[in-house]
Amino acid sequence: AQRVTQPEKLLSVFKGAPVELKCNYSYSGSPELFWYVQYSRQRLQLLLRHISRESIKGFTADLNKGETSFHLKKPFAQEEDSAMYYCALGTRRKLIFGQGTELSVKP
Amino acid sequence: NAGVTQTPKFQVLKTGQSMTLQCAQDMNHEYMSWYRQDPGMGLRLIHYSVGAGITDQGEVPNGYNVSRSTTEDFPLRLLSAAPSQTSVYFCASRPTGQGEGYGYTFGSGTRLTVV
Numbered sequence: 555a556q557r558v559t560q561p562e563k564l565l566s567v568f569k570g571a572p573v574e575l576k577c578n579y580s581y582s583g584s585p586e587l588f589w590y591v592q593y594s595r596q597r598l599q600l601l602l603r604h605i606s607r608e609s610i611k612g613f614t615a616d617l618n619k620g621e622t623s624f625h626l627k628k629p630f631a632q633e634e635d636s637a638m639y640y641c642a643l644g645t646r647r648k649l650i651f652g653q654g655t656e657l658s659v660k661p
Numbered sequence: 662n663a664g665v666t667q668t669p670k671f672q673v674l675k676t677g678q679s680m681t682l683q684c685a686q687d688m689n690h691e692y693m694s695w696y697r698q699d700p701g702m703g704l705r706l707i708h709y710s711v712g713a714g715i716t717d718q719g720e721v722p723n724g725y726n727v728s729r730s731t732t733e734d735f736p737l738r739l740l741s742a743a744p745s746q747t748s749v750y751f752c753a754s755r756p757t758g759q760g761e762g763y764g765y766t767f768g769s770g771t772r773l774t775v776v
Contacts (some may be wrong), residue, residue: 558703560703563701595770596769597751597767597768597769597770598704598751598753598765598767599767609745613702633772640703640704646711647692647709647711647717647755648719649694649706649765650706651696651703651704651705652703653701653702654701654703654704
């Protein structure tokens, strides 16, 4: 089955603390994984894709095929990082989203 | 270049009513899709289209109908609205030739309430 699981509905941290948003996937083929971000009732924006191995806004994510994970990390959270984060799996013709994790960064 | 435009932004329907959510893109993207977003469930794919005249079902197609007569437009029709269809609906598009997730552009969403 093709599935994306984000186990945390809400993650609350203080400004300057490290952040890790968890994502696990289930897919029999070679996965294409992404992180999307949605700021307060705005449209979804692509944050990261595993193939490019880039760092955006200080966020990084490493694909671990052995653990079937693609966790999103940032060493020092900022208040402007508060948003909904969605992990997504790209399959043939479809983009499958996880349930989403709301990140709240407190001052 | 407006990207992906969704109308209306907000809508309240009575149970049993029908309506069409509009989605238009001006990027000449062949692939278009509709998602619904519900708390705790993420985004779920309703229908998608890989080009004009071609549509297919996603994860939650029941109660919805789509057609794709032009490359630019991909309307979503609610045949007989039910309270369970209260949700935020997002349209997304991307050009073909790119992998899933590459270059997806999302609309700003339609917030639908069925009473």
